[in-house]
Amino acid sequence: MSDSNRTDFTNPSTFILLGIPGLEAAHVWISIPFCTMYIIVILGNFTILFIIVKMEPNIHEPMYYFLCMLAVTDLLISTSTVPKMLSIFWFNSREISFSACLTQMYFIHSFSAMESGILVAMAFDRYVAICHPLRHSAILTISVVAKIGLALVLRGGILALPYPFLARRWPYCRTNIIPHFYCRHIAVVKLACADIRISSYYGLFNLFFVSGMDVFFITMSYTQILWAIFRLPTKDARLKTFGTCISHLCAILALYTPDFFSSLTQRFGHNVPLHLRILFASVYLMVPPMLHPIIYGARTKQIRGRLLQLLTHKET
Template sequence: MSDSNSTDFTNPSTFILLGIPGLEEAHVWISIPFCTMYAIALLGNFAILFIVKREPSLHEPMFYFLCMLAVTDLVMSTSTVPKMLSIFWFNSREISFSACLTQMYFVYSFSAMESGILVAMAFDRYVAICHPLRHSTILTNSVVAKIGLAVVLRSCIFTLPYPFLARQWPYCRTNIIPHSYCRHIAVVNLACADIRISSYYGLFNLFSVNGMDVFFIAMSYTQILRAIFRLPTKDAQLKTFGTCISHLCAILALYIPDFFSSLTQRFGHNVPRHFLVLIASVYLLVPPVLHPIIYGVRTKQIRDRLLQLFFHKET
């Protein structure tokens, strides 16, 4: 490899991903949990899609939104993990400039889609609990499709500045990215220019998109809790609240790692770099792994279909 640390160049044709800097000797061992989590994410999310498609009784808004969540989980994890594993296993560190920006776009757009889908699922829970008699008339198939389209368009539009901003900076010092994938802040930090606009846009996007989504989810659950507390018996209250547990767990699985990773990347100056990179890499796999497990365990219809699927031959 040439002296890429000090070569004078502008906008390199390729970047070099280091994987987990400082833990190169442990890459093979690190790959084991990554590969296992990725396999679980693939199996779990494809199982959700297969079961919902196969069972007509599951063709309702909550499960349509769950399928959208499964698709975003699959795309987000697949856009990064195979490249990570190639670094860990084969030391295949090169990635073209265009592929790097494409990966960046996919990671951030599908992460934003996940957030938007969780808002849509919160709205579904709100309508189901606060307006149960009107649920089927409010959340028709066409309304669900329009919500899904709005989530996709919002995510695609808000994410576009990431690769465009990254492309405009001159990269005249190094093409080595001390990360396992093309994270926006890790790429633009290599630029020999004032990149404050990229950093500020990243924070703006974090708080305007995810922040607004958290606000709308909180508003939905405020109304949901008010409706639950008006129910006459403790039994009815617990049963109704139980229908929200899966969604609440999915929210925590996405937002806690997301905010923690984003804020530590920007403000964790005293945190070891390998820890920051490891957290940012694991974060991409936490929601795809946990979402199908949460809904598979907590949702009776899916749990029953899963058991039928795996034990069909024995019954």
């Protein structure tokens, strides 16, 4: 293995994922919270899907369609990384083929863009529901929601294509060791012995322009929502209306805060220890998919009621 760690090659047949460098001795212990979070992700998001699809099949509100999209995306993004991470922590299975590494890179960025876009769609749904309640069903029809969902899938898929395409064209002539537990784009291209500025610039473009534009549209939606809420006649009406937005606001903070922090520390946080940067990246990948079903399960009346029915086995 020592010969393959440092040799001359244009494209390596395999990469070696180190997991969390500096904390190898604690990998088994670190795996416990990650495995627990992954179990919560699977159980929580499948429960959301089961309640909406099976127990509430007559629900035709756009929010529930978007919530189903979010649950599926959360399951896919976590499944793209966690099984391989746990195999590293438990079985020291560090090798990943070059093609599998690029495929993982593509799916992670694709699903991340879809997740961000779904939160924008949910913010638009809240805007229409609060600012134009009488036109909500006319504006967000099932057909429109389906087109939005298709557009989000296409956007995520197209935006993620340059990541593996650019990573594949660079020569890797120094090492094939990735100091990470998954094939993060910037961690892979940093191994190339070439000028990788175009890859770095594209990553920053996605961070500031794509994610930044998503945050901008969400902010604009909630500016209009808050303006409409403050114009309501009574305090109770204002609190009740704002309460319908709390779960979505929590989901937004859970996604974008670690996303921006992790991306910026990977590029500019040279004084931040490597193991902390990797742990920040894991927060971005694991915490939002884990929190979303908890947030929406606790804050959405229909889902909360059906969940209690599931747990108590009582007929309503």
